[in-house]
Amino acid sequence: SSELTQPLSVSVAPGQTATIPCGGHDIGSHSVHWYHQRPGQAPVLVIYKDDQRPSGIPERFSGSNSGNTATLTISGAQAGDDGDYYCQLWDRSAYVFGTGTTVTVL
Amino acid sequence: EVRLEESGGGLVEPGGSLRLSCKVSGFSMSNARMSWVRQAPGKGLEWVARIKSKPEGGTADYAAAVKGRFVLSRDDSKNMVFLKTNSPKTEDTGVYFCTTILTGPFDNWGPGILVTVSS
Numbered sequence: 001s002s003e004l005t006q007p008l009s010v011s012v013a014p015g016q017t018a019t020i021p022c023g024g025h026d027i028g029s030h031s032v033h034w035y036h037q038r039p040g041q042a043p044v045l046v047i048y049k050d051d052q053r054p055s056g057i058p059e060r061f062s063g064s065n066s067g068n069t070a071t072l073t074i075s076g077a078q079a080g081d082d083g084d085y086y087c088q089l090w091d092r093s094a095y096v097f098g099t100g101t102t103v104t105v106l
Numbered sequence: 107e108v109r110l111e112e113s114g115g116g117l118v119e120p121g122g123s124l125r126l127s128c129k130v131s132g133f134s135m136s137n138a139r140m141s142w143v144r145q146a147p148g149k150g151l152e153w154v155a156r157i158k159s160k161p162e163g164g165t166a167d168y169a170a171a172v173k174g175r176f177v178l179s180r181d182d183s184k185n186m187v188f189l190k191t192n193s194p195k196t197e198d199t200g201v202y203f204c205t206t207i208l209t210g211p212f213d214n215w216g217p218g219i220l221v222t223v224s225s
Contacts, residue, residue, distance in 0.1 A: 033211035035151070093167055097153065099150055
Protein backbone atom coordinates (compact mmCIF):
# COMPACT_ATOMS: atom_id res chain seq x y z
CA SER A 1 0.00 0.00 0.00
CA SER A 2 0.95 3.67 -0.25
CA GLU A 3 3.29 5.44 2.13
CA LEU A 4 2.31 9.00 2.92
CA THR A 5 5.01 11.32 4.23
CA GLN A 6 4.36 14.50 6.20
CA PRO A 7 6.78 16.87 7.96
CA LEU A 8 7.02 16.24 11.67
CA SER A 9 6.13 19.79 12.63
CA VAL A 10 5.05 23.14 11.22
CA SER A 11 5.03 26.45 13.07
CA VAL A 12 2.96 29.46 12.08
CA ALA A 13 2.36 32.89 13.56
CA PRO A 14 -1.24 33.82 14.34
CA GLY A 15 -2.93 35.24 11.27
CA GLN A 16 -0.36 33.80 8.90
CA THR A 17 -0.65 30.88 6.48
CA ALA A 18 0.43 27.32 7.25
CA THR A 19 0.89 24.73 4.53
CA ILE A 20 1.11 21.02 5.31
CA PRO A 21 2.32 18.76 2.51
CA CYS A 22 1.50 15.08 2.20
CA GLY A 23 3.82 13.23 -0.16
CA GLY A 24 3.13 9.94 -1.88
CA HIS A 25 3.74 8.32 -5.24
CA ASP A 26 1.10 9.56 -7.69
CA ILE A 27 -1.06 10.77 -4.81
CA GLY A 28 -2.80 13.08 -7.28
CA SER A 29 -4.66 10.06 -8.69
CA HIS A 30 -6.31 9.41 -5.29
CA SER A 31 -8.90 11.25 -3.23
CA VAL A 32 -7.17 12.65 -0.15
CA HIS A 33 -8.80 13.52 3.14
CA TRP A 34 -7.43 15.53 6.08
CA TYR A 35 -8.07 15.27 9.83
CA HIS A 36 -7.26 17.54 12.77
CA GLN A 37 -6.64 15.99 16.17
CA ARG A 38 -6.21 17.89 19.41
CA PRO A 39 -4.46 16.16 22.34
CA GLY A 40 -6.69 13.63 24.05
CA GLN A 41 -9.48 14.04 21.51
CA ALA A 42 -10.77 12.17 18.50
CA PRO A 43 -9.76 13.37 15.04
CA VAL A 44 -12.09 15.69 13.13
CA LEU A 45 -12.47 15.67 9.34
CA VAL A 46 -11.47 19.10 7.96
CA ILE A 47 -11.07 18.42 4.22
CA TYR A 48 -12.39 15.54 2.12
CA LYS A 49 -11.97 14.54 -1.52
CA ASP A 50 -8.92 16.77 -1.92
CA ASP A 51 -10.58 20.17 -1.49
CA GLN A 52 -14.08 19.83 -0.01
CA ARG A 53 -14.91 21.31 3.38
CA PRO A 54 -17.42 19.52 5.62
CA SER A 55 -20.22 21.56 7.12
CA GLY A 56 -18.97 23.61 10.07
CA ILE A 57 -15.31 23.73 9.00
CA PRO A 58 -14.06 27.32 8.59
CA GLU A 59 -13.20 28.65 5.14
CA ARG A 60 -9.60 29.21 6.22
CA PHE A 61 -9.05 25.46 5.68
CA SER A 62 -8.42 24.48 2.06
CA GLY A 63 -6.85 21.60 0.21
CA SER A 64 -5.26 20.71 -3.10
CA ASN A 65 -3.83 17.59 -4.66
CA SER A 66 -1.64 17.07 -7.71
CA GLY A 67 1.23 14.90 -8.83
CA ASN A 68 3.03 13.47 -5.83
CA THR A 69 1.85 15.98 -3.21
CA ALA A 70 -1.41 16.83 -1.52
CA THR A 71 -1.49 20.01 0.55
CA LEU A 72 -3.59 21.32 3.41
CA THR A 73 -3.53 25.09 3.80
CA ILE A 74 -4.63 27.03 6.85
CA SER A 75 -5.03 30.69 5.94
CA GLY A 76 -5.09 33.11 8.87
CA ALA A 77 -4.16 30.49 11.46
CA GLN A 78 -5.74 30.78 14.89
CA ALA A 79 -4.70 29.42 18.29
CA GLY A 80 -7.39 26.72 18.10
CA ASP A 81 -5.78 25.30 14.96
CA ASP A 82 -2.97 23.82 17.07
CA GLY A 83 -2.67 20.05 17.05
CA ASP A 84 -1.89 17.13 14.79
CA TYR A 85 -2.97 16.89 11.17
CA TYR A 86 -3.16 13.67 9.16
CA CYS A 87 -3.72 13.06 5.48
CA GLN A 88 -5.44 9.82 4.42
CA LEU A 89 -6.47 7.92 1.33
CA TRP A 90 -7.76 4.55 0.15
CA ASP A 91 -5.33 2.44 -1.84
CA ARG A 92 -5.40 -1.21 -2.87
CA SER A 93 -7.94 -2.41 -0.33
CA ALA A 94 -6.48 -0.49 2.59
CA TYR A 95 -6.93 2.89 4.20
CA VAL A 96 -3.62 4.67 4.66
CA PHE A 97 -2.81 7.56 6.97
CA GLY A 98 0.07 9.96 6.65
CA THR A 99 2.74 10.14 9.33
CA GLY A 100 1.15 13.23 10.87
CA THR A 101 2.22 16.86 11.34
CA THR A 102 2.11 18.81 14.58
CA VAL A 103 1.07 22.40 13.95
CA THR A 104 2.05 25.02 16.47
CA VAL A 105 0.52 28.47 16.31
CA LEU A 106 2.83 30.87 18.11
CA GLU B 107 -26.51 14.82 15.48
CA VAL B 108 -24.55 11.64 14.81
CA ARG B 109 -22.91 10.18 17.91
CA LEU B 110 -20.70 7.14 18.34
CA GLU B 111 -19.72 5.63 21.66
CA GLU B 112 -17.18 2.87 22.15
CA SER B 113 -17.15 0.44 25.07
CA GLY B 114 -15.51 -2.79 26.15
CA GLY B 115 -11.93 -1.65 26.39
CA GLY B 116 -9.52 -2.32 29.23
CA LEU B 117 -6.66 -4.61 30.14
CA VAL B 118 -6.24 -7.92 28.35
CA GLU B 119 -3.41 -10.43 28.48
CA PRO B 120 -1.49 -11.35 25.35
CA GLY B 121 -3.26 -14.26 23.70
CA GLY B 122 -6.53 -13.42 25.44
CA SER B 123 -9.66 -11.93 23.90
CA LEU B 124 -11.61 -8.68 24.06
CA ARG B 125 -14.74 -7.44 22.33
CA LEU B 126 -15.13 -3.76 21.59
CA SER B 127 -18.60 -2.35 20.93
CA CYS B 128 -19.65 0.84 19.19
CA LYS B 129 -23.14 2.23 19.64
CA VAL B 130 -24.34 4.67 16.98
CA SER B 131 -27.09 7.20 17.62
CA GLY B 132 -28.59 10.04 15.64
CA PHE B 133 -28.95 8.11 12.39
CA SER B 134 -29.54 4.62 11.06
CA MET B 135 -26.23 2.99 10.21
CA SER B 136 -27.82 0.30 8.03
CA ASN B 137 -26.60 1.90 4.79
CA ALA B 138 -23.25 3.05 6.16
CA ARG B 139 -19.85 1.48 6.11
CA MET B 140 -18.31 1.36 9.58
CA SER B 141 -14.68 1.23 10.57
CA TRP B 142 -12.20 1.13 13.45
CA VAL B 143 -9.05 3.21 13.60
CA ARG B 144 -6.49 2.92 16.40
CA GLN B 145 -3.69 5.01 17.83
CA ALA B 146 -0.81 3.57 19.84
CA PRO B 147 0.43 5.76 22.71
CA GLY B 148 2.25 8.78 21.28
CA LYS B 149 1.89 7.50 17.72
CA GLY B 150 -0.14 8.27 14.63
CA LEU B 151 -3.44 6.94 13.33
CA GLU B 152 -3.70 3.41 11.95
CA TRP B 153 -6.69 1.90 10.17
CA VAL B 154 -7.77 -1.45 11.65
CA ALA B 155 -10.87 -2.77 9.87
CA ARG B 156 -13.93 -1.78 7.85
CA ILE B 157 -17.27 -3.45 7.26
CA LYS B 158 -19.53 -2.69 4.31
CA SER B 159 -23.25 -2.19 4.65
CA LYS B 160 -25.57 -5.19 4.27
CA PRO B 161 -26.86 -3.91 0.86
CA GLU B 162 -23.20 -3.92 -0.27
CA GLY B 163 -22.68 -7.46 0.99
CA GLY B 164 -21.68 -6.79 4.60
CA THR B 165 -18.12 -8.02 4.11
CA ALA B 166 -15.19 -6.88 6.24
CA ASP B 167 -11.65 -5.92 5.29
CA TYR B 168 -8.70 -5.80 7.67
CA ALA B 169 -5.31 -4.19 7.92
CA ALA B 170 -2.46 -6.62 7.45
CA ALA B 171 -1.40 -6.16 11.09
CA VAL B 172 -4.67 -7.62 12.43
CA LYS B 173 -5.89 -9.88 9.62
CA GLY B 174 -6.67 -13.35 10.93
CA ARG B 175 -6.82 -12.16 14.56
CA PHE B 176 -9.56 -9.51 14.64
CA VAL B 177 -13.18 -9.96 13.55
CA LEU B 178 -15.50 -7.06 12.72
CA SER B 179 -19.27 -7.53 12.71
CA ARG B 180 -22.41 -5.42 12.75
CA ASP B 181 -25.95 -5.57 14.12
CA ASP B 182 -28.02 -3.00 12.27
CA SER B 183 -31.10 -3.74 14.40
CA LYS B 184 -29.15 -2.42 17.40
CA ASN B 185 -27.22 0.21 15.46
CA MET B 186 -23.98 -1.31 16.72
CA VAL B 187 -20.70 -2.66 15.45
CA PHE B 188 -18.37 -5.04 17.24
CA LEU B 189 -14.64 -5.68 17.02
CA LYS B 190 -13.43 -8.99 18.47
CA THR B 191 -9.74 -8.89 19.23
CA ASN B 192 -8.43 -12.44 19.35
CA SER B 193 -4.86 -13.29 20.35
CA PRO B 194 -3.95 -9.66 21.01
CA LYS B 195 -0.31 -8.66 21.06
CA THR B 196 1.36 -5.93 23.07
CA GLU B 197 1.59 -3.87 19.88
CA ASP B 198 -2.23 -3.81 19.73
CA THR B 199 -2.23 -1.48 22.74
CA GLY B 200 -3.80 1.89 22.02
CA VAL B 201 -6.94 3.95 21.74
CA TYR B 202 -9.50 2.46 19.38
CA PHE B 203 -11.87 4.82 17.56
CA CYS B 204 -15.12 3.77 15.89
CA THR B 205 -15.97 5.75 12.75
CA THR B 206 -18.60 6.03 10.05
CA ILE B 207 -17.79 6.07 6.35
CA LEU B 208 -20.66 7.82 4.62
CA THR B 209 -19.12 9.68 1.67
CA GLY B 210 -15.57 8.28 1.46
CA PRO B 211 -13.57 9.63 4.41
CA PHE B 212 -13.98 8.75 8.08
CA ASP B 213 -16.83 11.20 8.64
CA ASN B 214 -17.77 10.82 12.29
CA TRP B 215 -15.66 9.53 15.17
CA GLY B 216 -16.35 8.24 18.65
CA PRO B 217 -14.26 9.57 21.56
CA GLY B 218 -12.18 6.37 21.61
CA ILE B 219 -11.59 3.55 24.06
CA LEU B 220 -8.28 2.42 25.52
CA VAL B 221 -7.11 -1.16 25.08
CA THR B 222 -4.03 -2.27 26.98
CA VAL B 223 -2.43 -5.60 26.13
CA SER B 224 -0.13 -6.64 28.93
CA SER B 225 0.62 -9.54 31.22
